[in-house]
Amino acid sequence: MIEKEILEAIKEGDSLAFRNLVESYIDFAYSLAFKVLGDTEVSNDVVQESFIKIWEKRRSIRSDGSLSPWIRKIVINKCYDHLRKKRREAGFSSENSGKEVERLIGSETSDGEFQDHEYSKLLHRLTFTLSPKQKLVFMLSEIEGMSHDEIAESTGLTKSSIKSNLNHARKNLKNKIEKQLN
Amino acid sequence: MTKYDEIINKLKGFSPEIRGKDFHVQKIMDRTISISRERNSIYNFIFGWSNILWLRRSLAAASIFIVSLFVFQQFVIVNRIGSLEKRMVEINTENILENQKENVIVNAAIFRITDETNLTDSIKVARKDLRSLVGSYRDLLKRYNELEDEIRHQRGEALISPGSDNNIKL
Numbered sequence: 001m002i003e004k005e006i007l008e009a010i011k012e013g014d015s016l017a018f019r020n021l022v023e024s025y026i027d028f029a030y031s032l033a034f035k036v037l038g039d040t041e042v043s044n045d046v047v048q049e050s051f052i053k054i055w056e057k058r059r060s061i062r063s064d065g066s067l068s069p070w071i072r073k074i075v076i077n078k079c080y081d082h083l084r085k086k087r088r089e090a091g092f093s094s095e096n097s098g099k100e101v102e103r104l105i106g107s108e109t110s111d112g113e114f115q116d117h118e119y120s121k122l123l124h125r126l127t128f129t130l131s132p133k134q135k136l137v138f139m140l141s142e143i144e145g146m147s148h149d150e151i152a153e154s155t156g157l158t159k160s161s162i163k164s165n166l167n168h169a170r171k172n173l174k175n176k177i178e179k180q181l182n
Numbered sequence: 183m184t185k186y187d188e189i190i191n192k193l194k195g196f197s198p199e200i201r202g203k204d205f206h207v208q209k210i211m212d213r214t215i216s217i218s219r220e221r222n223s224i225y226n227f228i229f230g231w232s233n234i235l236w237l238r239r240s241l242a243a244a245s246i247f248i249v250s251l252f253v254f255q256q257f258v259i260v261n262r263i264g265s266l267e268k269r270m271v272e273i274n275t276e277n278i279l280e281n282q283k284e285n286v287i288v289n290a291a292i293f294r295i296t297d298e299t300n301l302t303d304s305i306k307v308a309r310k311d312l313r314s315l316v317g318s319y320r321d322l323l324k325r326y327n328e329l330e331d332e333i334r335h336q337r338g339e340a341l342i343s344p345g346s347d348n349n350i351k352l
Contacts, residue, residue, distance in 0.1 A: 013218070015211065015214065015215060015218075018211070018214065019207065019211055022207050022210050022211065023203075023207055026200060026203060026206060026207060026210075027199065027200055027203070030198065030199075030200040030206075031197060031198050031199075031200075034198040035193075035196070035198065040201075043198075044200070044206060047200070047206065047210075048206065048209060048210055048213065051210045051214070052210065052213055052214060052217065055214040055217065056217070116198055119193065119196045119198070122189070122192075122193065123193065126189070142190055142193075142194070143190070143193050143194050145194065170186075173186065174186050177185050177186050177189060178185075
C-alpha cells in the first residue's frame with residue numbers, strides 16, 4: 001500500500017516516489033497483462049507503457065482512493081489496444097490440437113502450476129478465434145474473476161455488451177473444447 | 183467437473199511472475215526520466231500544446247472555418263471583379279460610341295469644308311482645331327437647349343425653337 005505522502009510526492013513529479021510505486025505495483029500489472037495476453041515480451045511492453053502513462057497522468061492520482069483499480073484500468077486498456085492491433089493471430093491447425101490441449105491441462109510442475117509458455121500455448125489455442133473484445137471480457141471475467149461492474153468500469157463497455165461478449169466467448173470455448181477433447 | 187471448468191480452473195490458478203523485476207523497473211524509470219527531459223526541452227515548450235487533445239481539435243475546427251471563410255471571400259471577390267469588368271466594358275463601349283459620334287461629326291465637317299473650299303481658295307485646318315470647334319459647337323448647343331428649357335419653364339408655354347433640330351450648320 002502506497003502512503004498518501006508518497007502519492008503527493010509522485011504528483012509533484014518526484015521520481016524516487018514513483019520508483020516506489022512501480023516496485024509496488026509492477027507484479028500486479030505484469031500478472032494481469034500476462035494473463036490477458038499470454039506473451040512475456042508483449043506483457044513487459046504493456047507494463048512499461050502503462051507505467052509511463054501513469055507517470056504522464058500522475059496529476060490525476062487521487063490520494064484518498066486506492067490505486068489498484070486505476071492502475072488495473074490503465075493496464076487493461078493497454079492490453080485491449082494491443083489485442084486490437086494484433087487482431088488476427090496466427091491460427092492453429094485443429095490437427096493434434098486436442099492432444100496438445102490435453103497435454104497442457106495435464107502438465108504440472110512440482111509446484112502443481114503451469115509454466116509461462118504452457119499457459120501461453122493453452123490460452124492461444126483456446127482463444128485465437130475470439131475477437132479482441134470477447135477475449136478481453138472473457139479473460140477478465142472468467143480468469144481474473146472480475147465482476148461485470150468492475151469490467152464496465154475498467155473497459156468502458158456497457159453491461160449488456162459485456163454479457164453478450166462473455167456468452168459468445170464461453171459458447172465458443174465450450175464448443176472448441178468439446179470438439180478437441182471428445 | 184466438465185473439461186471447460188477444469189481448463190478455466192487451471193488458467194485461473196496460474197499466477198505469472200515478472201522476471202528481471204529490477205531491470206524492468208529501471209527501464210521504466212529511465213523512460214520516465216527521458217520523457218520528463220523531453221517535456222522540459224525548448225521544443226516541447228513551444229510545441230507542447232499540440233499534445234493537448236481538445237486544443238488540437240479546436241484549432242483544427244478553427245482552421246477549417248478560416249479556410250472556408252477564405253474560399254467564400256475569394257468567391258465574392260471574383261464575382262465583384264467580374265461585375266466591375268462588365269461595367270468597365272460598358273463604359274468603354276459608351277466612350278467609343280461617343281467618340282465615334284464626334285468623329286462622324288468631325289468627318290462630316292471636314293467633308294463639307296473640303297467640298298466647299300475646293301470651289302474657292304484652299305485652307306488647311308488641323309483635325310485637333312476642328313475637333314475643338316465641334317466640341318465648342320456642341321457645348322454651345324447644349325447650353326442653348328438648357329437656356330431654351332429654362333425659358334420654356336419660366337413662361338410656362340411651349341416655344342418652337344428654331345434650333346431644335348440638332349443639325350450641324352457650319
